[in-house]
Amino acid sequence: MTPLIEFKDVFKIYNMGDNVVRAVDGISIQIEKGEFVAIVGQSGSGKSTCMNIIGCLDVPTQGQYMLAGKDVGTLNDNKLAEIRNKMLGFIFQQYNLLPKLTVLENVEVSLLYGNVPKGERIDRAKKALDRVGLTDKLEHTPSQLSGGQQQRVSIARALAGSPSVILADEPTGALDSKTGRDVLALLQELNREGNTIVLITHDNSIAATAQRIIRLADGKVVYDGPSGGKGAVVHAEDEEAVSQ
Amino acid sequence: MKFLQSFKLALQSILKSKMRAFLTMLGIIIGVGAVTVIVGLGNGMQNYITASFESMGTNLVQVNIQGRGASRTVSVDDMYALVDANPELLSYVSPMVGISGTVKIGSENIKTTSVSGVSEDYAKIASSELTDGRFIQYVDVLRRQPVCVVGSYISKNFYSGNAVGETLKVSGTAFTIVGVLKEDSNSEKGGSDDIIYIPYSLAAKMSWTGTISSFVFSGSDSETVDKAVTTIKESLYKVYKSYDYFSVVSMSEMLDSLMTMVNVMVIVLGAIAAISLLVGGIGIMNIMLVSVTERTREIGIRKSLGAKQKDILGQFVIEAATTSALGGIIGILFGALLCAVGTSIISSLTQEAITVAPSFTAVLGAFSVSVAIGIIFGYLPARKAARLNPIDALRYD
Ligand SMILES: Nc1ncnc2c1ncn2[C@@H]1O[C@H](COP(=O)(O)OP(=O)(O)O)[C@@H](O)[C@H]1O
Ligand SMILES: [Mg+2]
Numbered sequence: 001m002t003p004l005i006e007f008k009d010v011f012k013i014y015n016m017g018d019n020v021v022r023a024v025d026g027i028s029i030q031i032e033k034g035e036f037v038a039i040v041g042q043s044g045s046g047k048s049t050c051m052n053i054i055g056c057l058d059v060p061t062q063g064q065y066m067l068a069g070k071d072v073g074t075l076n077d078n079k080l081a082e083i084r085n086k087m088l089g090f091i092f093q094q095y096n097l098l099p100k101l102t103v104l105e106n107v108e109v110s111l112l113y114g115n116v117p118k119g120e121r122i123d124r125a126k127k128a129l130d131r132v133g134l135t136d137k138l139e140h141t142p143s144q145l146s147g148g149q150q151q152r153v154s155i156a157r158a159l160a161g162s163p164s165v166i167l168a169d170e171p172t173g174a175l176d177s178k179t180g181r182d183v184l185a186l187l188q189e190l191n192r193e194g195n196t197i198v199l200i201t202h203d204n205s206i207a208a209t210a211q212r213i214i215r216l217a218d219g220k221v222v223y224d225g226p227s228g229g230k231g232a233v234v235h236a237e238d239e240e241a242v243s244q
Numbered sequence: 245m246k247f248l249q250s251f252k253l254a255l256q257s258i259l260k261s262k263m264r265a266f267l268t269m270l271g272i273i274i275g276v277g278a279v280t281v282i283v284g285l286g287n288g289m290q291n292y293i294t295a296s297f298e299s300m301g302t303n304l305v306q307v308n309i310q311g312r313g314a315s316r317t318v319s320v321d322d323m324y325a326l327v328d329a330n331p332e333l334l335s336y337v338s339p340m341v342g343i344s345g346t347v348k349i350g351s352e353n354i355k356t357t358s359v360s361g362v363s364e365d366y367a368k369i370a371s372s373e374l375t376d377g378r379f380i381q382y383v384d385v386l387r388r389q390p391v392c393v394v395g396s397y398i399s400k401n402f403y404s405g406n407a408v409g410e411t412l413k414v415s416g417t418a419f420t421i422v423g424v425l426k427e428d429s430n431s432e433k434g435g436s437d438d439i440i441y442i443p444y445s446l447a448a449k450m451s452w453t454g455t456i457s458s459f460v461f462s463g464s465d466s467e468t469v470d471k472a473v474t475t476i477k478e479s480l481y482k483v484y485k486s487y488d489y490f491s492v493v494s495m496s497e498m499l500d501s502l503m504t505m506v507n508v509m510v511i512v513l514g515a516i517a518a519i520s521l522l523v524g525g526i527g528i529m530n531i532m533l534v535s536v537t538e539r540t541r542e543i544g545i546r547k548s549l550g551a552k553q554k555d556i557l558g559q560f561v562i563e564a565a566t567t568s569a570l571g572g573i574i575g576i577l578f579g580a581l582l583c584a585v586g587t588s589i590i591s592s593l594t595q596e597a598i599t600v601a602p603s604f605t606a607v608l609g610a611f612s613v614s615v616a617i618g619i620i621f622g623y624l625p626a627r628k629a630a631r632l633n634p635i636d637a638l639r640y641d
Contacts, residue, residue, distance in 0.1 A: 052635050055548070057547075057548060057634045057635050057638070058635050077552075077553060078552050078553070081547065081550050081551060081552040081553075082550065082552075084547075084548060084549070084550045085549065085550020086550070090548050090549075092638075096541075096544075096545045096548070096638070097545075098542055098545060098546075100253070100256060100257070100260075109546065109549050110549040110550050112246060112249060113246075113546075113549060113550040113551050113552070113555060114550060157549070161550075
């Protein structure tokens, strides 16, 4: 079976004059449908760059990224937009809701770009908001909600498009620990319901929520295995020792 | 669907910052308003001119003789002969002798009244009708009788409608009023009802040159007026051996050239006003560029959700077009207000009833132009937005 996500020796190299930054330095990974994977690593290790590539917001400078068996590198801007719309759901640290729209409208946006007819659009948006427990906030604007509620709106927005992968970049970064745990619990539930989730975090305890951990350091994979696995934690300590 | 959403968003952002939106639209408002008023003024003048020509009849031909000393002249009889010789082209002729003297009714001197010497056929030429009495007759011309026909303004104002049988003085000569003309245009002072007709023979004697140099012909058909003009010109050429000593102009030609003059005026003034539209367009472009920068993050979010370049492009173009269209509507209302003000100013200053009102097509045109300006000047900023790199846009704050 073809993996849902496959990196074949992917590089992302920034040429800043004489300074060369190897943000992603030869990564090969595979993620199957239904997995809950945490990409973990210190700040600057290349996690966000990886997520941008997985999310078709960015393209590798070298190597192949196959999404559901399709080579993303060969696609044009329009096709990439279509893939983001149909196959990917984003959850950002800063929620990234549109402040002028209501909660319901925010969730509808991606369906709007997917040309989903109005009735179905509203249905699906409401269902997604119901799933995250915000049925009573449909007509609120984001500024009227708490941080945790806003993040749940963005989860609903990601869900509404029924994507193949949900990408969450530091989803708890702006939340207090209790609300953060709730959000992680929600992601776990969504994974149990069959959603593929890629969680990006610098925090080992948060990464432990996932079944599988991919640890990055300086753009390279230094650990790839179950979250309970020995290397996941050992490497973290090594890394901290190195960085100190 | 996306269009409606974009339109709604555009209205929302306009309503949210009304002052900024208003200032953005100001150039468009002033431009569209000015064009509306100028076109309205042009229309008003054309309608007014057309109406006054129509009341005279467009198949009239005016002949003015500048002359060439005493050696070569045309007489009144020559002109009558011309009508007799061309019955298929010409119906009537009347000399026109303007008198510049003052009119005195009772003890009152009136300066606005125009006094002309005409023949007995003039009523038919000018399609004037009488409400009372009779027109000037052939015997009056023959005997230089001091009789006159007055316009409805004089009758109403000075004789409370019963002018026939009364007398008035023109340049010291007493005239008996024998007829009153039907009202032509509201019996206004200085208008086409403030007139006096006297026999041309007497008028010629009263005028200091003593010669008759103007004639009015009526063509038998408006279709053949041009041919009538040519015929008159040719016969006058035989007398003067040159086209420089007389002018023969039909009313329709005169109307045409006046209309052209008004049109040129409207186009020139309109073009000047349209510069303001250009400035307005640049204002919109400026604000849209600011708006694209301010909303970089929003653009990034939309792109991450699957917005294509054309979706973002459409959103910003629609926003620019909505802004300028709204400016256009306000400009049209502003222009309509100025038109109303203009109408009342003109009527209070000149006593002329010129209605300043733009045509529906002009209003529609102004509106379309303002929408087009929004699209044209919104395109560049919108394209800038559409081409933003999604990651850079998302990272922007
Ligand atoms: N647009 C860019 N230009 C230059 N260097 C960049 C750019 N984006 C990221 N980098 C560099 O690439 C490395 C990895 O960045 P990033 O993927 O954001 O790390 P993380 O998300 O793990 O903190 C960093 O050293 C960062 O400075
Ligand atoms: Mg990061």
